[in-house]
Amino acid sequence: MVHERVMEKLAILADAAKYDVSCSSSAGQNKRKNQNKGLGDTGNGICHAYTEDGRCVSLLKILLTNHCIFDCAYCVSRKSNDIKRAAFTVQEVVDLTIGFYRRNYIEGLFLSSGIFDNPDYTMERLVRIAKKLRLEENFNGYIHLKAIPGASDELIKEAGMYADRLSVNVEMPTEKSLKLLAPEKNHADVIKPMEYLKNEIVGHKEEKKLNFKAPLFAPAGQSTQMIIGATQENDLEILGMANYFYEQMNMRRVYYSGYVPISYDNRLPAIGTPVPMIRENRLYQADWLIRFYGFNVNEIVGFDQPNLDLDIDPKLGWALRNLHQFPVDINSADLELILRIPGIGVTSAKKIVSARKFKRLQPEDLKKLGIAYNRSKFFLAFSSPFYLQKDLTSIQIKEQILNIQNSKYQNNFSNQLSLFQ
Amino acid sequence: MTLLIYDGTFEGWLTAVFEIYEYKFEDVIFAKDENSNALFFLKTHFVETDNAKANRVLKGLKKNLSPSGITNMYHAFFSELPQIEESLFRFATYVFSSSKNIEGDLSNNAVLNIQKAAHLTGKESHRMKAFVRFKLTKDNLYYAIVEPDCNVLPLIQKHFKNRYADQKWLIYDTKRKYGIYYDLENVSTVELTFDSNPSSSKFLAEISDEDEEFFQNLWRNYFKSVNIESRKNTKLHVQHMPKRYWKNLTEKIPNLKK
Numbered sequence: 211m212v213h214e215r216v217m218e219k220l221a222i223l224a225d226a227a228k229y230d231v232s233c234s235s236s237a238g239q240n241k242r243k244n245q246n247k248g249l250g251d252t253g254n255g256i257c258h259a260y261t262e263d264g265r266c267v268s269l270l271k272i273l274l275t276n277h278c279i280f281d282c283a284y285c286v287s288r289k290s291n292d293i294k295r296a297a298f299t300v301q302e303v304v305d306l307t308i309g310f311y312r313r314n315y316i317e318g319l320f321l322s323s324g325i326f327d328n329p330d331y332t333m334e335r336l337v338r339i340a341k342k343l344r345l346e347e348n349f350n351g352y353i354h355l356k357a358i359p360g361a362s363d364e365l366i367k368e369a370g371m372y373a374d375r376l377s378v379n380v381e382m383p384t385e386k387s388l389k390l391l392a393p394e395k396n397h398a399d400v401i402k403p404m405e406y407l408k409n410e411i412v413g414h415k416e417e418k419k420l421n422f423k424a425p426l427f428a429p430a431g432q433s434t435q436m437i438i439g440a441t442q443e444n445d446l447e448i449l450g451m452a453n454y455f456y457e458q459m460n461m462r463r464v465y466y467s468g469y470v471p472i473s474y475d476n477r478l479p480a481i482g483t484p485v486p487m488i489r490e491n492r493l494y495q496a497d498w499l500i501r502f503y504g505f506n507v508n509e510i511v512g513f514d515q516p517n518l519d520l521d522i523d524p525k526l527g528w529a530l531r532n533l534h535q536f537p538v539d540i541n542s543a544d545l546e547l548i549l550r551i552p553g554i555g556v557t558s559a560k561k562i563v564s565a566r567k568f569k570r571l572q573p574e575d576l577k578k579l580g581i582a583y584n585r586s587k588f589f590l591a592f593s594s595p596f597y598l599q600k601d602l603t604s605i606q607i608k609e610q611i612l613n614i615q616n617s618k619y620q621n622n623f624s625n626q627l628s629l630f631q
Numbered sequence: 632m633t634l635l636i637y638d639g640t641f642e643g644w645l646t647a648v649f650e651i652y653e654y655k656f657e658d659v660i661f662a663k664d665e666n667s668n669a670l671f672f673l674k675t676h677f678v679e680t681d682n683a684k685a686n687r688v689l690k691g692l693k694k695n696l697s698p699s700g701i702t703n704m705y706h707a708f709f710s711e712l713p714q715i716e717e718s719l720f721r722f723a724t725y726v727f728s729s730s731k732n733i734e735g736d737l738s739n740n741a742v743l744n745i746q747k748a749a750h751l752t753g754k755e756s757h758r759m760k761a762f763v764r765f766k767l768t769k770d771n772l773y774y775a776i777v778e779p780d781c782n783v784l785p786l787i788q789k790h791f792k793n794r795y796a797d798q799k800w801l802i803y804d805t806k807r808k809y810g811i812y813y814d815l816e817n818v819s820t821v822e823l824t825f826d827s828n829p830s831s832s833k834f835l836a837e838i839s840d841e842d843e844e845f846f847q848n849l850w851r852n853y854f855k856s857v858n859i860e861s862r863k864n865t866k867l868h869v870q871h872m873p874k875r876y877w878k879n880l881t882e883k884i885p886n887l888k889k
Binding site: 213216217220221224225228229241244247248249250251256259260261262263264265266267270271303306309310312313314315335348468469471484485487561564565567568569571575578580596 | 640719734735736737738739743757760761762763764765766767773775793794795796797798826841845846847849850852853854855856857858859860861863865866867868870871872880881882
């Protein structure tokens with residue numbers, strides 16, 4: 211490799227890829243094992259470093275090139291943007307991946323690209339890199355490739371044979387805002403490869419069940435991301451879209467990317483507008499409630515309250531709107547109900563269920579187990595004679611909880627949302 | 632009160648447990664070497680590690696513990712927390728005195744302490760899987776220096792062996808002065824003496840492969856390029872990457888040249 215040029219390319223093409231927020235590198239059930247004394251295996255995914263903004267670095271996340279024929283307003287690599295352009299060769303990406311992986315810097319490669327020439331030409335390059343890593347370098351680490359909208363089914367299928375995960379970004383939560391910011395694109399172009407991938411993934415899974423020697427196909431599934439805070443969608447629309455992807459597309463993850471202002475385009479929030487980090491955080495919390503806590507999306511947002519509360523998390527928000535479900539007796543309630551108590555997470559809920567087999571749990575036991583008792587106490591019932599149940603209104607509870615908690619986001623509380631209200 | 636001096640291995644500790652019952656010791660304290668405060672105790676007992684005794688204790692524990700319960704004990708042992716041997720002994724006593732599995736009894740202090748210690752070691756061994764930074768030498772050896780709070784090398788060797796099956800590597804714990812070395816076949820424990828400071832720049836320049844510095848600088852540049860300045864969150868950064876690890880993290884060390 212020509213050292214200086216590669217150094218410069220890496221700076222340009224890593225910088226351009228950093229707004230893609232997917233970072234997962236976990237293989238899921240079908241692990242790619244290192245069975246042939248080769249290099250690497252894909253297990254549970256490890257975050258090897260954390261940037262100064264606190265996001266994890268688990269993959270070498272780069273663009274193959276930032277040359278692009280499209281002009282999407284939200285994207286740094288858009289055609290009309292006056293920036294330095296660069297392109298890696300296939301061999302350079304392979305060498306970088308292997309060199310970084312051998313030094314234990316990364317779990318694998320996340321490869322995206324600007325669209326140069328046409329979608330098939332771009333996709334073909336991405337596939338060639340993955341193929342070379344697998345077949346020539348004997349590499350079993352994680353590979354996440356972008357499925358380029360408009361690329362042929364055959365190429366996307368080939369990508370799935372070598373990649374652990376494929377993703378197509380929906381970019382904007384609604385068709386309307388996509389039309390506004392990326393007039394050349396439409397949702398149908400994105401949904402088509404997603405649907406194709408869904409069917410292929412399901413098909414290969416079935417085949418794998420019958421024949422364990424059947425080849426892997428994108429064993430870590432597919433993901434997508436939406437930019438939030440660039441346009442005017444409310445959280446109901448955003449989570450509704452996410453829910454559609456989870457239910458209809460078997461999506462493994464939906465990522466929410468708080469818009470970082472990068473252009474003077476008057477369709478977008480001005481440069482200097484804070485990144486809506488707290489809203490992004492609330493959306494992720496809501497997403498977890500849907501995926502791991504058994505909540506239905508309509509319990510979290512609805513037509514009467516289309517946006518998530520910014521000052522409290524969505525689970526507390528739900529509990530305050532549903533005080534009639536409380537107090538819950540943790541010594542007898544089902545796991546599903548315990549999971550709905552603010553301040554008790556999945557691990558804590560399981561600890562409670564296991565510890566209560568040995569004795570009736572009292573408040574001091576909960577503190578010992580590391581449960582946020584100060585938050586959860588408003589929603590708990592103990593059958594001890596010493597426990598005093600006060601009838602507080604939801605406003606009183608919220609005030610008391612806000613008093614004891616110091617939001618980690620207080621310093622960078624975003625006002626971006628208020629622009630649109 | 633009896634002072635039990637053992638060799639510091641898990642098998643040694645298991646042997647000690649056997650002998651506590653064998654000799655009916657009451658009120659025991661564990662020590663790893665004979666130079667400890669032996670003089671302050673009336674009774675001192677030297678434990679010679681004995682695999683037969685250790686296995687009998689292990690078998691007894693397995694009767695009432697799940698495999699993950701045994702793993703937790705093993706992990707807790709490697710936490711090297713103060714008085715961890717005594718905590719483990721209290722836990723073992725509770726296991727032996729009960730007719731059913733007590734792992735889930737987390738409101739019990741003996742159980743909770745072991746779980747917490749195991750969690751601590753588990754967390755650090757996970758971090759060591761992440762924060763090992765290999766450097767390539769002229770002799771094609773990938774080596775890394777670590778300094779974990781818990782003794783995690785025994786817990787991470789399998790991970791590295793699976794992952795880097797086709798390269799020779801060494802991970803050296805400067806705090807405990809031993810390392811694990813993989814020779815393309817097996818992993819063995821090694822003790823090393825360095826002629827000079829292993830992290831000095833002169834030493835590194837002498838032994839490194841010619842592309843090593845290039846890759847380190849690439850990684851540092853990459854690390855800088857992926858940061859989004861307008862999202863800066865130092866607290867979160869430090870929470871995930873505690874400062875105590877920084878001196879062995881390539882991306883946290885300034886460029887050697889320039």
